[in-house]
Amino acid sequence: MLHKPLLSSPKFDLTIKRLCYQLIENHNNFSNTVIIGLQPRGIYLANRIKEELSKILPKAHIDCGDLDITFFRDDFRRRESPLVPNATNINFIIEGKKVILVDDVLFTGRTIRAGMDAMLAYGRPKKVELLVLVDRRYSREIPIEPDYIGIQVDSIASQNVRVSWKETEGTDKIELITEK
Numbered sequence: 475m476l477h478k479p480l481l482s483s484p485k486f487d488l489t490i491k492r493l494c495y496q497l498i499e500n501h502n503n504f505s506n507t508v509i510i511g512l513q514p515r516g517i518y519l520a521n522r523i524k525e526e527l528s529k530i531l532p533k534a535h536i537d538c539g540d541l542d543i544t545f546f547r548d549d550f551r552r553r554e555s556p557l558v559p560n561a562t563n564i565n566f567i568i569e570g571k572k573v574i575l576v577d578d579v580l581f582t583g584r585t586i587r588a589g590m591d592a593m594l595a596y597g598r599p600k601k602v603e604l605l606v607l608v609d610r611r612y613s614r615e616i617p618i619e620p621d622y623i624g625i626q627v628d629s630i631a632s633q634n635v636r637v638s639w640k641e642t643e644g645t646d647k648i649e650l651i652t653e654k
């Protein structure tokens with residue numbers, strides 16, 4: 475396997491900070507906005523964004539939750555083995571709020587579609603935006619596009635983009651992985 479580095483510290487941190495300032499431009503002090511990270515790996519980005527926003531806006535109360543999409547995937551009935559859901563933690567109201575959905579990698583768009591379906595069980599937001607760390611552009615299978623993008627990557631379907639986090643893998647980095 476070939477691992478091509480796409481982003482690592484200190485640019486990784488700068489990218490997250492830039493995304494936070496872009497969010498602040500549109501959402502001020504987050505009084506009408508909530509952040510929802512998609513399980514399993516969007517939650518690390520959502521938590522990092524919340525942590526960074528709290529440093530920039532120490533007086534703001536920022537709601538941030540985790541959303542499981544397992545049973546909203548369009549292929550969940552096609553599996554050989556049973557799917558094991560992840561946790562959903564949404565301890566706030568999304569009705570009438572602006573929701574920022576957060577995921578690490580945007581590829582076909584199907585995960586985000588499932589996330590929007592799963593989210594609607596919690597209420598009807600006023601507006602939904604999408605923030606991703608990596609946009610694998612020209613790879614969409616459904617018409618979903620991000621509002622906030624960390625980096626854009628040109629890739630082919632057989633490649634994989636992997637985001638590693640300090641919290642779980644010991645280092646922050648993004649790699650493009652190609653099977654030899």
Ligand SMILES: O=c1cc[nH]c(=O)[nH]1
Pocket residue numbers: 578579580581610633634635636637
């Ligand atoms: O390349 C991809 C596509 C979706 N999700 C990932 O983590 N990587």
